[in-house]
Amino acid sequence: MTLRRYLTRLFAARAFGALAALAALLQLLDLLDKAGEVLADGGGAADVARYAALRLPTLLGHAVPVAVLVGAVLTFLRLAATSEMAALRAAGVGGWRVLGALAPACALAAAAQLALLLAVAPRTERALADWWAGRDSPAAGEAAALPRRLWLRNGGDIVAADAVSLDGSRLGGVLIVRRDEEGGVAARIEARGAEHGGSAPGWVLRDASVVRPGRPRAEAVASLPWPDGPPPAAVRELARPTEALPPDRLLAGLRGEGAVSRGPAFYATRAQSAAASPAAPFLMALLALPAAFGVARRGGGWKRAAVGLALGLGYLAAAGLLGALGEAGALPPLLAAWAPPFLFAAAGVLLLQQEEG
Template identity: 60%
Template structure:
C-alpha cells in the first residue's frame, strides 16, 4: 500500500505537469491563430471564453500522450535514484511496479471518458453556436455546402439553416417506401418549425407517373428531423455523445453518415479508453538501466517514439474505418493490440 501510494504520487505529479504544459502550449498556438477572429466576435474577455470552451477537448485528446511522457519521466527518475534497483533487489518485478501505478491509469481513463463523452460535446457545441452567432436570429444562414441527410426513409437536402435549426431554406425532400422506391419529390422554398412541427412553404410536389408538378402554398412535414438534429448536422462538431453514436449506428433519426462511420467511431471511443494502459506498457522499459548509462535514455526515447507512432497509426486506421475501407473492429483495435504486444515483448526482454 505504501509503495502504491508513493509511486502513484510521483506518476500523477509528472503526468499532471506534462498535461498542463502540453495544454498551455497548444492553447497558445491556437490563440495565436484565432485571436483576431475572436476579437471580431467580441472583446478581450472572449479570448478567455474561447480558450475555456476549447479546454475539455484538448485535455481529453492529450491524456494518453501525457501518460506516456509522465510514465517515462517517472521511471527514469526511479532508475536515476536507484529506487528501481532496490525494489528489484527486494524481489519486486516489473509487473509489481506497473501494478502499483495502475490505479493512476484508471483515474486517467475515467477523466478521459468524462471529457470526451460528456463534457467536450457540450463545450464544442457551445463554441460552435457562439462562433456562428453573427447571423440574424431565426433566419436561415447559407451553409458552406449543401447538406444531405437521411431521415428514416426520407432523403433530405438543405441549402440554408438558422442557427437554432428551426428555419430552413432551399429544401429538397424525397419520400421513399420501405423498399427504397421514390414516392414523391418535394421542392420547398422555406420550412419553419413551430409548436405543431414542420411546415413546408411555397413548394412543388411531383409523384412518379404525373406529368405536371403540384404547386402548394403550405404542407405539413410531420416526420421531419428535430431542430436540434438539423443544428448538429448543419454545423457538426468532432465530439459526439455516446447516445448519438449509438443512434447513428442503428440508423435512427437524421444522419449524414453511413453505419460504418458510427460503428467505427463507437469502437474507437472504446479503444481510446485503453490508450493510457498501452502508453504505460511502452514507457515501462525506461525503468531499466543504471543512472550513468546512456542506454536508459535510449529506452525512454524508443518508448516515446512508439507512443507517438501508436497515436499516428491509430488515427489513420480510424479514418479508414470511418470511410468504410476497414471493418470497425479492425480499424479501432489493430493499433492498441499491436502496440500493446510490442510493449509486452519489450518488457519481457528486459525481464529476461
C-alpha cells in the same frame, strides 16, 4: 501499498505537469490560429477568453494519453537514475508489479479522458459552434446560409437544405426525396423554406413543388405539412457539426435512428474507438516501463525512454489513421479501433519480457 502510494505520487505529479504544459501549448497554438477571427468583428479579451474556455475540454481530452506517456517516462527515468528500480528488482519486485502499482492512476486518467471527450467536450463544442455561428447571423429565428448544402437521412427520406437557423427551426432551400419500402423514389419535393413550431404540429413546407413518378407535371403547394421531419435540435447539430459526439447521438447513429448525416461505418468506428480509448493510459505506461531498466551511468534509460516515446506517439498516429479509414468505410470498425492497442500492447509486452529476461 507503500510502493503504490510512492509510485503514484511520482507519476501523478509528472503527468499532471505534462498535461498542464501540453494544454497550454495547444491552447496557445489554437489561439494564434483563431485569435484574429475572434477579434475581427470587434470582439475583445472577453471573447478570446470565452473561446479558450470552450476549447479547453477538447484539448485536455486529447492531451491525456500524451501526458500519461510523458509522466510515465519521467517517473521510470527517475527510478533508473536513483537505482531504485535495481533495488526493487533485487527485492523481487519486477516490472509487472511496478506497472500494477500504477494501474489505479492509469484508471483515473482513463476515466478523466472519457469524461472530457464524451460528456464535457460535446457540450462545450456545441456551445462554441452556436456562439461562433451567432456572430455572423445574430437572429436565431432566421435561416442562415450554410457554407455547403446540408445532406441528411431522416428515416427513409433523403433531405437537403441550403440554410438553417441557429436553433434549427427554420430551413431554406429544402429538398426532400421520399423513398418507398424498396428504396425507390416515391416523391421529390422542393420548397423555398420550412418552419417548425407553428400552428401545425411538426414542420410546414412553404412554396413547395411536388413531383411524383408517373405524373408529367409538378404540383405546386403553398403550404405542405411535414410532420415526420427531423427534430430541430438534430438539424442544428448536423448543420454545424462538432468533432465530439455525445453518447446518445453516437448510439442513435449506430442504430440508424433519427436524422443522421454520416454512414453506419462512421458511427460504428466512433463507438468502437470510444470503447477502446480507456486502454490508452495503461498502454502508455507499459510502453514507457523499459526506461526504468536503464543503467544511469551508461545512459541506457534515455535510449529506452526514446523508444517508449516513439512507440507511444506511433500508437496515437496509428489509432488516428486507422480510425479515419474505419470512419470512411475502408476498414471494418472493429479492426480499425482495436488493432492499434493490441499490436502496440504486444510490442510493449515483448520489450518488457526482454528487459526482465
